[in-house]
Amino acid sequence: MRLILREVFLAFRRAPLLSTLSATTIAFSLFVFGLFGLVTVNLQRAIGDVAERVEVVAYIRKGTPLETVTLGLSDIEAIPQVESATHITEAEALQRARRDLREFQDIFQDLEVNPLPASIEVRLRPEFRTADAASQVAGMLRAMNFVEDVRFGQDWVEKLDRLRAIAGAVGFVVGAAFALVAVIIIGTTIRMAVLQRSREISIMRLVGATDGFIRLPFLLEGLLKGVLGGCLALAMSYGAWALIDSYLIPAAFFTRTQSLIGICAGGLLGLLGSMVSVGRHLKDV
Amino acid sequence: MIKFTDVTKEYPKTGYALQHVSFHVKKGEFAFLTGHSGAGKSTALKLTYLDERPTSGEVRVSGFSTSRLSGRDIPMLRRRLGIIFQDFRLLEDRTAEENVAFALEVTGSRRSQIGPRVMRVLTQVGLAGKAHQYPRELSGGEQQRVAIARALVNDPVVLLADEPTGNLDERATRGIFQLLRDINASGTAVLMATHDLDLVRSMPGVHLIELQHGKVVYDSAEDAAAAAAT
Numbered sequence: 323m324r325l326i327l328r329e330v331f332l333a334f335r336r337a338p339l340l341s342t343l344s345a346t347t348i349a350f351s352l353f354v355f356g357l358f359g360l361v362t363v364n365l366q367r368a369i370g371d372v373a374e375r376v377e378v379v380a381y382i383r384k385g386t387p388l389e390t391v392t393l394g395l396s397d398i399e400a401i402p403q404v405e406s407a408t409h410i411t412e413a414e415a416l417q418r419a420r421r422d423l424r425e426f427q428d429i430f431q432d433l434e435v436n437p438l439p440a441s442i443e444v445r446l447r448p449e450f451r452t453a454d455a456a457s458q459v460a461g462m463l464r465a466m467n468f469v470e471d472v473r474f475g476q477d478w479v480e481k482l483d484r485l486r487a488i489a490g491a492v493g494f495v496v497g498a499a500f501a502l503v504a505v506i507i508i509g510t511t512i513r514m515a516v517l518q519r520s521r522e523i524s525i526m527r528l529v530g531a532t533d534g535f536i537r538l539p540f541l542l543e544g545l546l547k548g549v550l551g552g553c554l555a556l557a558m559s560y561g562a563w564a565l566i567d568s569y570l571i572p573a574a575f576f577t578r579t580q581s582l583i584g585i586c587a588g589g590l591l592g593l594l595g596s597m598v599s600v601g602r603h604l605k606d607v
Numbered sequence: 608m609i610k611f612t613d614v615t616k617e618y619p620k621t622g623y624a625l626q627h628v629s630f631h632v633k634k635g636e637f638a639f640l641t642g643h644s645g646a647g648k649s650t651a652l653k654l655t656y657l658d659e660r661p662t663s664g665e666v667r668v669s670g671f672s673t674s675r676l677s678g679r680d681i682p683m684l685r686r687r688l689g690i691i692f693q694d695f696r697l698l699e700d701r702t703a704e705e706n707v708a709f710a711l712e713v714t715g716s717r718r719s720q721i722g723p724r725v726m727r728v729l730t731q732v733g734l735a736g737k738a739h740q741y742p743r744e745l746s747g748g749e750q751q752r753v754a755i756a757r758a759l760v761n762d763p764v765v766l767l768a769d770e771p772t773g774n775l776d777e778r779a780t781r782g783i784f785q786l787l788r789d790i791n792a793s794g795t796a797v798l799m800a801t802h803d804l805d806l807v808r809s810m811p812g813v814h815l816i817e818l819q820h821g822k823v824v825y826d827s828a829e830d831a832a833a834a835a836a837t
Contacts, residue, residue, distance in 0.1 A: 336700055521696070521698070522698055524696070525696055525698065525709070526709075526713050527682075527685070528656070528685060528690050528696070529685065529686075529709070529710035529713055529714065529757065529761070530682040530683070530684075530685035530686035530710075530713070530714050530761070531682060531713035531714060532679075532682045533678075533682075535713060535715075536713075
């Protein structure tokens with residue numbers, strides 16, 4: 323193992339330019355992927371923020387006793403798709419209307435009778451903030467006899483669903499394309515490093531080194547370059563994010579876990595690239 | 608030690624390199640494999656150290672048979688062989704000592720053994736004083752000596768030499784050839800491919816196998832056996 327580690331270190335020392343170039347190439351290809359990741363993360367976050375507003379409102383029949391509403395409220399909260407349910411009394415509805423709809427303030431001030439019905443605002447769990455789930459919950463609410471009407475803005479929830487589907491599909495296709503490009507670039511870079519040492523490999527084979535022994539330093543080297551490239555790509559993504567966040571639009575950066583996954587992905591790509599290149603080369607020699 | 612039995616090697620693009628080749632190099636023997644360029648000498652050596660496998664027939668080397676040897680066993684076979692080439696095949700970024708030590712390191716020898724063994728073979732080839740020099744600082748003959756030292760360091764039973772003097776001047780050629788004879792005298796079999804007939808003639812009575820267009824056209828051992836029978 324000591325010899326293998328020494329060989330890995332020597333490989334970096336003997337060809338510093340090629341090693342730096344390959345780590346930088348890996349870094350740039352991962353950086354492009356990282357930028358795309360940042361766009362995806364922020365797009366998802368924006369969609370998530372909009373999805374937060376998906377709620378189902380059940381308007382309560384006038385004159386429904388409070389006990390019936392309270393019982394109904396706990397029934398609604400027991401529905402699996404429901405995160406929370408809040409009872410808004412008629413007075414609270416009016417107060418909110420006065421506060422939120424300032425342009426109609428005069429009309430609300432002059433009212434003798436409160437025309438606004440009491441309601442139950444139902445928030446759905448994040449995974450159920452879709453048109454289908456909202457419609458399903460609306461159906462259940464409609465079946466309750468104290469409920470007069472149910473609204474959930476079907477149109478815009480359906481639009482949100484479509485937006486989510488498009489973002490998901492584009493994200494997958496473009497992400498897969500970027501990942502493929504990164505794999506090809508990294509594979510080629512590592513193959514160059516392997517070819518540069520083809521003489522050494524052929525000599526190792528001639529003197530009786532096993533394929534495993536020959537392969538291991540290259541795999542470690544690929545892993546190391548991948549991790550280094552991943553760290554560099556993360557640093558560059560952070561720089562790009564800081565610029566965008568300061569001068570263009572407020573944006574979110576990767577979480578610590580996502581950053582770690584990115585670095586590990588770099589390492590894994592480096593390892594896979596080496597495996598393929600060395601495997602192919604060992605067959606060639 | 609090395610036994611070719613009805614060996615044929617055919618390449619898909621270039622056709623037959625060897626056809627029905629049979630010969631036997633015995634333990635401790637010095638044998639020449641001669642013939643013009645393209646006669647099949649290098650192919651025969653490649654089959655011996657299993658860089659290639661025969662299309663048909665069997666090659667037996669030091670107890671290993673090509674027909675039964677798995678890919679995993681090939682390194683074990685090569686550790687019992689020493690191989691040298693016309694182009695030396697040294698690592699340019701390592702000293703003579705490091706080049707020789709490399710053969711021991713990659714085969715998992717103990718660190719404590721490597722230094723003394725490397726010095727022993729470098730002394731044997733007459734290069735103890737140049738152990739710390741890089742290949743580019745050595746002459747062609749000296750580089751071939753380093754390659755021989757690397758081939759010897761694992762105490763091989765056979766030394767395979769593919770045109771080892773092809774890149775050397777006459778003086779260096781004589782030196783290398785004498786070194787190979789000394790190695791053979793100490794018990795290591797040598798199979799040397801060469802097209803230098805002067806070199807072959809300088810060693811009368813040695814086992815000579817001549818190839819032409821991939822076929823054995825002369826084998827002095829068979830000749831001697833036939834003469835003994837009559």
